[in-house]
Amino acid sequence: MTAATPREAHSRGPRLRAAARGHDIADRTRDRIATLNQLLLAGVVFVLAGMVMLTPFQGDSALFFFGVVLIVAVTGATLVVPWNSLRYGWVAIVPALDMAAITLMQLAAPDSRLGLLWIFPVMWLAGGFGMLGLAGVIVAIAGIVSVLTALTAEEVTYRTFILPLVLLAVATTAHLTTRRSDAQRMLLAKQSRLLRSILARTRRQEQVVTEVLDAVDFGVVRIDADGRIAVTNDAHARLQQGLEAHEAAELEVFRDDGATRVPPDELPLERARRGESFDDQVMWFGAEPGARRALTITARRLTDPDGADAGAVVVSRDVTAELDALRARDELVASVSHELRTPLTAILGYLDLAMEDPDTPDAVRANLDIAERNAERLLQIVADILAAGRSSASSLGTSLTPGPVEASEIVRAAATDAVTRAAVRAITIDTSGLEPAPVWADALRLRQVVDNLVSNAITYNKDGGTVHVGTTSDGSSSWILVRDTGIGISEADRSRLFHRYYKAGANRRAGTGLGLAITRDIVRAHGGEMGLHSSPGVGSTFIVKLPATRPEGRES
Structure with missing residues (x-):
């Protein structure tokens, strides 16, 4: 949609005004314009008339006051006549009569500057009646100057040249200003219609989106950049109770193992407010066996067109039946x-x-x-x-017999036992990274963890590759590292690597797909965490973090 030019706006002005006359609701604009213009001129004339009455007047008083009376009569008629019910051109009679009355006043005192009063009707005609009004002003000024020159028999002076030139300049300015104002008014009207159309379309789209969100069976929460919840759907009320920190006090929330309690600052919405993104985080809500529900929760960051952070969207889905x-x-x-x-x-x-x-x-x-x-x-x-x-959380924790263990010794023993298997494919096991690392763990279960990781590092390594093992500690936590130079793990496999019965890689080797799932369960049962860093074609690094001393509240 393009804006109208001033010429188009001016040419459409009469049509718009004609259409306005047919409206049922009366438009008092023309009445107001005629009344205000005429009262302004009448006020100035009354002041001049008062000055003439109080001071000696050099001129024809009768002719002067006849002009004043004519303006008073026109003003009275302006207040009485219903101009909105007449054709638009009839109102031009008022400024025309004003010009005649001012001409009489100028004739009454040829040496005065009463001709300056012509500015009022000239601006009215040129600004209110378009090109026709401007042409009428030019003709009227030419006629008045001719009449004054003939009646006064004077040479070309101020009245015959300067004043008409000023009046023409004022009339042209008023005409151009009115045209520009009409164009702006037309443009604003088009923009207003366009904005109303956009607003109506936006409301319809918002309604459609709301209906779609309310129809789906997964919860959706839209978080603004300042952390406030902006949009939720109906499924949110059914599924996402307990996602907020203040709700977690009433509804217990656990990690995917169903036993580890989730602290309030690790709840999904709190993490999303901090700017975190995560995929398919499984959490259990509720402690009662029959009333528990499991949700898989995903958070994604949003950006505005300028690339700035615009908040996040959190999506949750009930997977209780699937997990059962x-x-x-x-x-x-x-x-x-x-x-x-x-x-x-x-x-x-x-x-x-x-x-x-x-x-x-x-x-x-x-x-x-x-x-x-x-x-x-x-x-x-x-x-x-x-x-x-x-290795489920309910049984594995009770089967552990943890105690003080030196992790470096367990890792060294596991590496020594794997040397023969690695030598078949010319794979070297590097133990130079082993440092003293005390842990509080079940020695047999910890050996099972290390054996699993070293076995995988050999299985998925390249012939002639290297397996690096290492241990370290900072006094409160200890770390076990197993790194290979093998085929690596793709992004798609990484998200499901610790799922049971899942085997990564396009050419999946023999195995049950249980090793890493069991390994992670054992690590978590010790109160530790397991991390992975991998690049396809470069290799993978598994990092196990365990407590170096007995955690408070745990029995030995």
Whole structure:
């Protein structure tokens, strides 16, 4: 949409005024303009008339006061006549009569400057009636000057040249000012219509977005840059109770293990207000077994068109049914695996007896050896599945027997045991980074953690690569580091790496996908944390953080 030029605005002015006359609601604009202009001129004339009456007047008093009476009569008519009910051009009679009355007053005193009063009707005509009014002013001024010159028989003087020139300049200025004002008025009217249209469209879009958000079954919270909640949907009330710090006091919130309490400053909305972004954070709400619900929560930062921070959006989804189904699957798999373990143990025992029998032929012994290796592999898979079932938060914590342990010794022993396996692929295990690192942990479980990490570092390494292991401590916490120079882990795999039965990589190697899940559960059961840094094609680094001394409130 483009704005109208002043010429277009001026040409449309009469049409707009004509349309306005047809409105049911009366527009008193023309009445007000006529009244104000005429009263202003009449006021000035009254002052001049008073001065003439109080001082000697050099001129024809009768003719002067006739002009004054004419202006008074026109003013009275202006106040009485309903100009809005007449055609628009009829109001031009008023300034025309004013010019005639001022001409009479000027004739009454030719040497006076009463002709300056022509400025009032001239501005009215030129500004209120467009080009026709300006043309009428030019003709009127030319006629008046001619009449005055003929009646007074004077040479070209102030009245015959300077004053008409000033009047023409004032008339032109009034005309141009009015045209510019009309153009601005037209432009403002168009902009007002455009803004109303945009506002109506925005309200419709807002209504559609609101209806869509209220129709979905996941909670949405929009947080402003100053931390205030700006938008929520209906699902927020159902799902996200307890996300705020003041709500957490009434509804207990736990991490994905279902046992570790989430502090108020680590609640999702508090983290989002601090500027954090996170994906699929699972949290349990409520302590009652039958009434608990699990939500997966994602936070994303928002930016405005200038790139500045505009707040965040937090999305939550109820995954209680999914997690319950996964738990039921784990329990079923663990039950089946437990039933498989006893016959597998018996099979291995009888295989050992058959292989040790001196009467067994060598060809049969070779076949039995293959059977034994596969049975042992199957037994290891069953053991991993059972370990995964026992590594839940409810059972793993009670099975730990923590105490003071030197982490560097456990890591060194695990690295030594893995040297033979690593040598098959010319992989070097570097233990130069081992430093004294006391930890408060279960030695057997900690060895299981290190064995898992070192085994993965060898499995996913490149031939001829290196596995770096290290330990360090600051007195309150200790760290175990395992770094490889292997294939690395992609961004897509990283988010699901610690999920049970998930195996990363396009060419997934043999395994159950339980090792890292079990490892993280063991670390968390010790009150520690596990971190990962990885770059595809460069390698991966796993960092385990554990308490160096017994945590307060924990039993040894």
